[in-house]
Amino acid sequence: MFRKLVSTIAASHIGFLRRYCIRTNTAKSKASNPAKCRALGQPTSETHPHLINPDEVTPLITKTEYQHRRCQLIESIMQKAIKTSEYQKNHLVIVSGASKQYMSDKIPYFFRQNTDFLYLTGCQEPDCCLVISIDESSNEPCSILFTRDKDDHAELWDGPRTHPEDVKSFFGMDRGLPMSEFEGYLRSYGRAFRDLNLWYDFVTPSQKNIHTSVCNFMSDLSNKKWENPRSLIHKLRLYKSPAEIALMQKASDITAAAFVETMSCSRPNIGENQLFAKIDYECRMRGAEFLAYPPVVAGGNRANIIHYINNNQLVEDGEMVLMDAGCEYHGYASDVTRTWPVNGKFTSQQREIYEVVYCVQEELIDLCNKCPTLDALFESMCYLLGKRLQEIGLISIQPSNTYLMKAAYQLCPHHVSHYLGMDIHDTPSINRNIKIEPGMVITVEPGIYISNNNKSLPKSYHGIGIRIEDDILITVNGPVVLSRKCPKHPDEIEKIASENQS
Ligand SMILES: [Mn+2]
Structure with missing residues (x-):
């Protein structure tokens, strides 16, 4: 039959x-x-x-x-x-x-x-x-x-x-x-x-x-x-149900609250391991089972090692911390990155670069309204980063876009987005060349990495590594930032990070 x-x-x-x-x-x-x-x-x-x-x-x-x-x-x-x-x-x-x-x-x-x-x-x-x-x-x-x-x-x-x-x-x-x-x-x-x-x-x-x-x-x-x-x-x-979205929202909320607590306990000479312990604790205390992946807690120049997970150094006065962490809540992951000054105050170079990454990230989230492919979003990141770095004089003015994008790619060697869900790099068999659609959750994570070995940029920028990453739900009404409760404006970051400086 x-x-x-x-x-x-x-x-x-x-x-x-x-x-x-x-x-x-x-x-x-x-x-x-x-x-x-x-x-x-x-x-x-x-x-x-x-x-x-x-x-x-x-x-x-x-x-x-x-x-x-x-x-x-x-x-x-x-x-x-x-x-x-x-x-x-x-x-x-x-x-x-x-x-x-x-x-x-x-x-x-x-x-x-x-x-x-x-x-x-x-x-x-x-x-x-x-x-x-x-x-x-x-x-x-x-x-x-x-x-x-x-x-x-x-x-x-x-x-x-x-x-x-x-x-x-x-x-x-x-x-x-x-x-x-x-x-x-x-x-x-x-x-x-x-x-x-x-x-x-x-x-x-x-x-x-x-x-x-x-x-x-x-x-x-x-x-x-x-x-x-x-x-x-x-x-x-790839397409999340209402229940899955609710779980992912909760995972993001927990991670955001844990980030605020972690930022606010920073002070010079704090151990990367202590910041790791703090975010882990704050996530679990809010109901998460565990962190969804080994977090990156990188002080100073170590932020330029993209997958730094040793987390065993002290963060010195004047350095920033790059933390890439997220909890898993009943089988669903969040994936957030914030970078903040450990003493609560950006140096002028740190703030300059931070603002570039911040503005580009906001522009990229806005671009999600047009439902691009993730690969197109990456191209946009290279172009936008290149433009802004040109504006502040860190990339020389050249007529070709190819030059601009290549120069930007050298400062951000990773992709700007991946799908997110039950796994951190969710649904890996789905190509990043398909247009994003309502129901999908993606990350948007531009960064700029200027290591101490960088030969083309002034020494005053060396040791700066910054990434800002949020989790974005695509809806028919546009992108919804699931991790919106995690502060990222530079003024807000400074305010929270300076709360408990002795
Ligand atoms: Mn990510």
Whole structure:
């Protein structure tokens, strides 16, 4: 019946999937919620009512939203299949979660879930796997979540694991199965449907055991046809839902407030590690789980090392601090950079360069009204920086724009923007040459870096490294600066940074 539906008329499968989605979304589990008597491998509204409301799988993201994301993925797969006349085949989609990583012996790193898997399931446990089958024998696509087998000893050490029986009601999946049945499931699926399209990321596998099983499964198939679902998932992740926007707004608010506290505790000879500790503390105290990435806390000339994360020097009187930091709030990141004088007062050269970066950043945010590509935004940054540096006499007046932009690029060697979301460099398979659209979140982060080794600029400017970075939501009414609560005007920066000077 399924095959008939999709093959009769191309458009009909969309209607079919819509009906499937509506049915799944409104279906009420008749069984009483087993989570009430049995703990899951992650917070629920019963165990963590301060974090999760009923019907949410993760904070603010409901079971319905996760089901909708899976439906959207099925839709994009079918749409792609129709274009390549593969729609009559059976499709098997496998997206694995991450495994725990160890720093030594039995000492784990903090667990980070595979983002694509988390986006589609909301499952926060290690070693799980999502399988979606779209086949001709059943009337509907089927989402299965494989979870770790019960293990009393392991659970004594690491806490409870989600039971496959609880997967339907909590995650809104069609089925839950124990991981020990994964290989058997693949084998019997391969026997039943010889002509199938496998959707699996062979390029960046996230779980060793799953990868081995899928490779074995693939080698046994007579028809070895596969595609990577990664870019389809990234296309969905690129556009943020209202709940995701609310989470990102909160992440930005927390980061902004933490920045204000951190700036205001600065004084000469403060350690970069102390500023790191301060921003981390202020973010966590406001509800963030942790910083979304190792922050750059760079005093003086070290700001010219773009990815400086040693953070182990003292910031001397007269130097600036460049801090690139942001928290992660329930799976969503913020990414903010501010640069301020550690003693609360810019020198005239610092202020001169700061104002150039500040004005260019404001102009670039304004340019987002025209929905350019990120690469076009980068070109604009080079041009605008070049123009302003010419105005203050740091780049010589030459007729050619190419010269201007090249000179500016030498002072800002990094891109001006990336997509932002569950990952810091979000949806990396999405090219930066597509026009930005409402629903996307991007960073705007111009900078000027004049190291002590710079041979073309006067010595009085040496050791100045400045970047200003904000998180921008694109809407139909123009750009919204999510990190707007983080001060950046030079007067405001000086005021806050001089609050606690002894
Ligand atoms: Mn950034």
